Amino acid sequence: MAAGEYSDQKFRLLAALLTFLILAGVTVAVAWLVLRPSKPHFVLQNVVVFDLNLTAGDSVTANFQVTVASRNPNGRIAVNYDRLVAGAAYRGQQITLPTRLPATYQAGKETIVWSPFLYGPQIPVAPYVGVSLRQDQIAGTVLVTVRVGGGIRWKVGTVVSWKYRLTVNCPVYLNFPARKNGSGVAVGTATFQNHLILDCHVDV
Structure with a gap:
């Protein structure tokens, strides 16, 4: 040639x-x-608290199980979730390690529920965060934000959109019986549940 x-x-x-x-x-x-396409609607349904305490130094140990539901409001458009991770934060600081959620396909009008465990073994936090958590525990109410983030694609027939960044924030007040030890620090190692139906803030 x-x-x-x-x-x-x-x-x-x-x-x-x-x-x-x-x-x-x-x-x-x-x-x-x-x-x-409209963005998915996320709801925080339940939080089970196994542990939420200050540990050695300015560190927090947290252990939750959360139930998060997502509804696809679109009738003819499906959703692909990719590389989703969940976690929990207190006063803007992460108090658990990222927990990977499985890649998920969501048909039109379908609702999907995840129930991941969120665990943070002695996560370092700023000194003021430790002071605030101690005060909130004594009061018996702690404001925690459950977060979900990752990639999202819309699918119409065989056509799949490019990937978008999904960010979900679910602030929740955890109410539990405050119990104090000799130093006045609340000890919340008992298991308790917070049954909720709270709308989450979703950014795409």
Whole structure:
């Protein structure tokens, strides 16, 4: 094959590939504009507290099981969740390690429920956070934020959108009987549940 013919064939292949990519992008854009997918609706349903205490130094040990539900409000658009992780924070500081949630497909109008365990063994926090947690435990009410984050894609038929960043924040007041030891620090190692139906803030 002559050099000119090879160059011409290569140009045609590149042109065909570029045309395909443009058509695929236009298809996704049209589907998006026509169907206008709404972001999922997340609800925090339950929190079981096994442990939430100050440990050695300015460290927090936390052990929860949370139940989070997601509803896809779209009728003809499915959702793919990818690389989701869950965790808990107190006063803006993470108090558990990230917990990976399984990749999940969610059909239109479907509700999916996750119930992960969130555990943080002696997570270092700022000194003021430790002081605040001690005071809140003595009072018997602690404001914790359950977080879910990861990737999300919308799917219409065989067309899948590009990946978006999903961020979910579920603030919850954990109410439990405050019990004090000799130094006045609340000890909350007893298991208790907080049955909830709380809407979460969702950003996509």
